[in-house]
Amino acid sequence: MKTIDNLLKQGDFSKEELVYLLSTKGEQRKQLRQHAAKLKIETVGNKVFYRGLIEYSNKCKKDCYYCGVRASNAGPERYDISDAEVFEAAEFAYKNNFASLVIQSGERSSKTFIDKISFLLKEIKKLSDNKLGITLSCGDTH
Template identity: 45%
Template sequence: MESLKNTEYYSDQTLKNWIENESMNEALANKADSIRRNIYGDDVYIRGLIEFSNFCKNDCFYCGIRKSNKNVERYRLLPQEIIDCADIGYKLGFRTYVMQSGEDTYYTDDMIVEIVEKVKENHSDTAITLSLGEKSYDSYKRFYDAGADRYLLREETSDREHYSKLHPSFMSFDHRREALWQLKEIGYQVGGGFMVDSPYQTTENLI
């Protein structure tokens, strides 16, 4: 068994051994905790999550709010209700908001811009993260210019074949990646990443 060295790169086989060998769990957790402490110390970062719609035009096979799921009680918040949530959160001490929804076509770019601008107008010392799914470059740019600071868009998997098992054929692995590069180019702090234990996931997918 290789020791956990202070380096960023390990062979695929080493990673496979670590992931699949449960006896390594404690050592890996301790190493991760050490890295976390070196970077963040013991600070706790709190975000106010405003889940404002669970309607979605997509049909991702793993997702509970996929459009074909008829057992979901759907809801939408009005723009003013979203702004009100931010006001309440501010009074409670939140200074970062994550505004998240399914890919809901009800909300136009003008509506999102209005919400972001109003929250920033009311609370200039806050940061806003949007998580609205795949949009056009122009939409991303408008949201950023309105005051959005960050954008969360999960890549979900870095393996093209695995991606095709999680999504219908009209969704594109390349388009998702291109969206992430566009967000970074515009100037957002970008959150991405993959899901752990998603359907059909293999150790090789994680690596």
């Protein structure tokens, strides 16, 4: 096996090399972390990007057993938050220089739901001068 210095210089790693690097301890672990911090600063700079999360809805058509919002779980009260609440959160994110938002919900595929999400996306883009990135997390789509 190559030394940790030589491994870190090469950039691309085999599975075995990754396992080795991730199992280091002591000084080698410290060296790995320092190298990772240096690469992070070179790649994205010395800053943190804020991302807002809007829990739009907990209604879901799927019944994934591991999930708390699965269709057959009668426990949670189901909701869709209002457009005003979505826009308030988006405006807060924009005014406070968040890089992006995630809109999260359970999985639904009705035309009404799709039209609502499309409307919200367009309005958020307008109110943020097209500057907020938006990620949708609205269930599995496989």
